Amino acid sequence: SMATSKINKWVDENQSHLIDRLAKAVGIPSVSGNIAYIKDVERMAEFLIEQLTELGVKAETRPVGKHQLDGKEVDLPPVVIGHIGNDPNKKTLLIYGHYDVQPALKEDGWKFDPFTLTVDPEGSGKLYGRGSTDDKGPVLGWLNALEAHKETGTELPVNLKMIFEGMEENGSDGLDKFIESEKDKFFAGVDCMCISDNYWLDTKTPCLTYGLRGINYYEIRISGPDRDLHSGAFGGAIHEPMTDLISLMSKLVSPQGEILIPGVKDLIAPVTKDEQEKFEAIHFEMKDIHDAIGGDVTLTNDTVKTLMGRMRNPSLSLHGIEGAFSAVGSKTVIPCSVKGKFSIRLVPNLGIKNTTDLVIKYVNDEFMKLGSKNKCQVVLTHGGEPWITDPNHYSFRAAHKATETVWGQAPDYTREGGSIPITLEFANILGVNICLLPVGRGDDGAHSTNEKLDTSNYIQGTKLFAEYMHNLAAEQA
Amino acid sequence: SMATSKINKWVDENQSHLIDRLAKAVGIPSVSGNIAYIKDVERMAEFLIEQLTELGVKAETRPVGKHQLDGKEVDLPPVVIGHIGNDPNKKTLLIYGHYDVQPALKEDGWKFDPFTLTVDPEGSGKLYGRGSTDDKGPVLGWLNALEAHKETGTELPVNLKMIFEGMEENGSDGLDKFIESEKDKFFAGVDCMCISDNYWLDTKTPCLTYGLRGINYYEIRISGPDRDLHSGAFGGAIHEPMTDLISLMSKLVSPQGEILIPGVKDLIAPVTKDEQEKFEAIHFEMKDIHDAIGGDVTLTNDTVKTLMGRMRNPSLSLHGIEGAFSAVGSKTVIPCSVKGKFSIRLVPNLGIKNTTDLVIKYVNDEFMKLGSKNKCQVVLTHGGEPWITDPNHYSFRAAHKATETVWGQAPDYTREGGSIPITLEFANILGVNICLLPVGRGDDGAHSTNEKLDTSNYIQGTKLFAEYMHNLAAEQA
Ligand SMILES: [Zn+2]
Ligand SMILES: [Zn+2]
Ligand SMILES: [Zn+2]
Ligand SMILES: [Zn+2]
Known part of the structure; x- marks a missing residue:
């Protein structure tokens, strides 16, 4: 003008x-x-x-x-x-x-x-x-x-x-x-x-x-004995909290990035034609993300799938474990209680509450299947829509x-x-x-x-x- | 005298x-x-x-x-x-x-x-x-x-x-x-x-x-991107090293304490009659171990099985993860490389070398099955017969x-x-x-x-x- x-x-x-x-x-x-x-x-x-x-x-x-x-x-x-x-x-x-x-x-x-x-x-x-x-x-x-x-x-x-x-x-x-x-x-x-x-x-x-995207941050808390134990003295005799935790964490997301919690994928709002077009129009090459991450470890080489993975689909990341040995070197401790941390990135129709309901039910169900005498609790520590x-x-x-x-x-x-x-x-x-x-x-x-x-x-x-x-x-x- | x-x-x-x-x-x-x-x-x-x-x-x-x-x-x-x-x-x-x-x-x-x-x-x-x-x-x-x-x-x-x-x-x-x-x-x-x-x-x-018992201490090292990434920006687009690591660690030992690495159990020296008698003669009640661990999370309530679990059978403990978030609180990082630590307690006929051969083959085979683009290495960091x-x-x-x-x-x-x-x-x-x-x-x-x-x-x-x-x-x- x-x-x-x-x-x-x-x-x-x-x-x-x-x-x-x-x-x-x-x-x-x-x-x-x-x-x-x-x-x-x-x-x-x-x-x-x-x-x-x-x-x-x-x-x-x-x-x-x-x-x-x-x-x-x-x-x-x-x-x-x-x-x-x-x-x-x-x-x-x-x-x-x-x-x-x-x-x-x-x-x-x-x-x-x-x-x-x-x-x-x-x-x-x-x-x-x-x-x-x-x-x-x-x-x-x-x-x-x-x-x-x-x-x-x-x-x-x-x-x-x-x-x-x-x-x-x-x-x-x-x-x-x-x-x-x-x-x-x-x-x-x-x-x-x-x-x-x-x-x-x-x-x-x-x-x-x-x-x-929003985010739900969770902790899976497993507790067993009331003190840390030496794996020489007690390894092979007790239900180790780390074994239970690692087993549960392994059931949350596949190495292909697929969220394994039943019901989560069904909640995601379907992709509209307008959305699809907007994603397809984005100027983006796989080289852009490979440069940004310093490697070629993308889940796919399809640009639209990659962009949707980052922007419009939920994702689940395993962040770490509190209470277990995490320093350089070797320590032969059996930690008595451990907290596994993970988060789910939320997208439309996948809100704090409905996602958490699915997560809590699934983790508790899977924990029951382990047949462990330890105790398990799943906690949403932070939620953002x-x-x-x-x-x-x-x-x-x-x-x-x-x-x-x-x-x-x-x-x-x-x-x-x-x-x-x-x-x-x-x-x-x-x-x-x-x-x-x-x-x-x-x-x-x-x-x-x-x-x-x-x-x-x-x-x-x-x-x-x-x-x-x-x-x-x-x-x- | x-x-x-x-x-x-x-x-x-x-x-x-x-x-x-x-x-x-x-x-x-x-x-x-x-x-x-x-x-x-x-x-x-x-x-x-x-x-x-x-x-x-x-x-x-x-x-x-x-x-x-x-x-x-x-x-x-x-x-x-x-x-x-x-x-x-x-x-x-x-x-x-x-x-x-x-x-x-x-x-x-x-x-x-x-x-x-x-x-x-x-x-x-x-x-x-x-x-x-x-x-x-x-x-x-x-x-x-x-x-x-x-x-x-x-x-x-x-x-x-x-x-x-x-x-x-x-x-x-x-x-x-x-x-x-x-x-x-x-x-x-x-x-x-x-x-x-x-x-x-x-x-x-x-x-x-x-x-x-002896001990082999191992690290599974998974590396992917060349820098830590934010799960908001990259979650859902890349193979996350933690996902691969947790998946591999979950395949090492069952929540019942069973070592899942093929071949390990077959190596254990069979129990002799003399050994069996010596174990059966040990003065030991389940209360002793329940007191020692501060809880009743033993794998079994059988005293001889418990003693053999501690003394003459191998055990595998997952100790922790280096490189991932392990502090109190929430951090939404995708760590670029992580080291999972575990040890196997060794018993007669299960030595440093034959056990390690089985471990390395198994972990590498399982990693191949994940279809991840990350890199995996298994290292024996310490061995004691x-x-x-x-x-x-x-x-x-x-x-x-x-x-x-x-x-x-x-x-x-x-x-x-x-x-x-x-x-x-x-x-x-x-x-x-x-x-x-x-x-x-x-x-x-x-x-x-x-x-x-x-x-x-x-x-x-x-x-x-x-x-x-x-x-x-x-x-x-
Ligand atoms: Zn001493
Ligand atoms: Zn001494
Ligand atoms: Zn800023
Ligand atoms: Zn700003």
Whole structure:
């Protein structure tokens, strides 16, 4: 459109100014998981408030309670909320991001100081720094888009509400309560939501993400004798808890990745034609995953099956055993009680409760068959529901068109295999469509050393957000 | 006999003197596994040399090399060797014991200072202290018997050679080389051997021990991707090493304790009539093992089956997994390589090599069946052969009669389910019968807090050794 071409021009001409904004943000080491950085996290919230206020947003910090950090009770990082525009004839878009980051130390293997944004001296355009892609780059992308509107005198096409939290890397404590309590206040009138806190599947293809797997985490607890025993003295005389546990764990999943718990497969929502097409359209080669895992141990060489395995089918992973010998070397102990840990990734129709019912019944039935005198208990230690949203919603259509305009290609439609619990909270409490619209590439290395965001992704991401807002206004709801 | 009744009288009349000898020995904290006690270990060797010399034994310390202790290269504790008597018309008996002890700290839960021998103030006759039963009490039992002969003017009925090591609790480093190098020198002419470093099966019945199980310790190593992966991103797409490992481990042993590796059971030496009778004669109730394990999770309630399970049949224990998540809590990692640890207790005809051949073939065959793209390797990380000796040898007949005389009952004939590697070294290098003749009871708590030796076991043990030597002289070889 006329509006966005002016905006895009301004963005291109002001690249160094926008990169400077990101440099300022990366320069504040807002690590939420370490009390040593508590003032920096506060400073980062203030930085956002200043920037937002300058851009015409009514912004404020709001407390969300207290928590224990490194043994001390301290305030949780505040949420930063803001809104701009209040036109009843416009759609109201809610955006979410987080201003806290993962820890980073130069000694861990960073090429440059992690809290100094460094443009790759080799000219690749990579912007290195902790938080560059997760999630300061995307958050500032929104601010950049606002500035471009302001500086070019372009009217914002939507009412914009925003919430940026400072505790995402550390469990988002307090956020669910805040959303619940502000549901009919700050969040009133929100039409749809956009979150930019995930990544492209590869390094070349933009994507829109419309689903997340959930997770049920279980422990099978077997106990027998009341003390650890020496296998010399007692091996061959007793029911060993490890034997029972390993036997049960071996019956959960086949080496081909098939979940062996009866009833689980039957629950999975059938694949629709639209879904099938979206999976078949994803730009993905087996080399991508082989590179990512450092080996060729994929269950199949079929790309669609591989993608569905990661994104839309449940999976069961055996994580380990607590209470047994796990160090280097040899120890001949018979542990008296052991806990086997496994998790099941959940997908639509496979929820926390119906899955757990099947798991508990099956494990107990199989344990009975062992004829052991030990005791067995199966416990769900953590549950998170799967999430899926309508990828043909007007918000996705707007993002799709924005991607075509800015990147010159249609986006892949992906789902994340992992969970982003806060997405589920927003979806459940606000009941709106959420479009996950990533800015960074699959190799950005969020949470790793040498985290980076490509200059082109940062700049095009800014344009993408602007374009998306304009398309959103134009789409029929 | 006339001779031993004089000796027994002297022993009874000099109880407090003999207990005082044990108090002096326990008072020297000869912990071999900690550099802080290195001088005390030396002091303990000197104490033995002094005592032995006073009793007419030609005793000396001999170096056995160096080792790394707490990061420093230091001398290994010396062996103390001695001999008394050189009559070609007498049998030559070799005895072994160890003068080093396990670590002990009052804070660990000791009722009294572990390095101060404490007579139970409640009058039970228990003598508490580290090393009281393992192995200072038995070692001093031999010295007491020598003193009784000397003080009563009784001629020793055998030539006696003795070797006491100071490194038993820490792997007996250097001892095998010493035995090998002194085979035709110090050890020349040895007719049989007696070791007192194990325990009665219960608290009431003396025993003679004629066998030890060996042990093969294995690791199954499965590797797949070259880095740990997140189960959200990759669960359902790859062959997970843990799935393969758990599957393989589940195929090693049944919940009924049956080893599932083909060929293993066929190798076990058949039970002879004599063996069967010896097992049936053992004083043992299921309550004994239920008390010892703190539960009723025995594989059977048949006493003979239980004893054979512990002593003469192989067993397979699954010990744990290295490389997988093993802490408290939940972690959703897919470990890239894992090592499953298990051991097989070996019995006659089931040796290190033939067992390992079966294990490696079976695990590799089963791995092939999984159809996994991961890599599998089975490694024997440690092997120790089983040991058995003739329980009807004249040395055992002598010990049997001595037990009847001193304790008023025939001994049980037991085997140890665990290994005592040094027994095997002596048996292999010297080729003599070895009678394991324990002094202490099954509840003495060697290696535990509040280790004790009952006064009666210490005093009767002294008489037992004297009686044994006299019977040995009288038995037809
Ligand atoms: Zn993030
Ligand atoms: Zn993150
Ligand atoms: Zn010992
Ligand atoms: Zn010991």
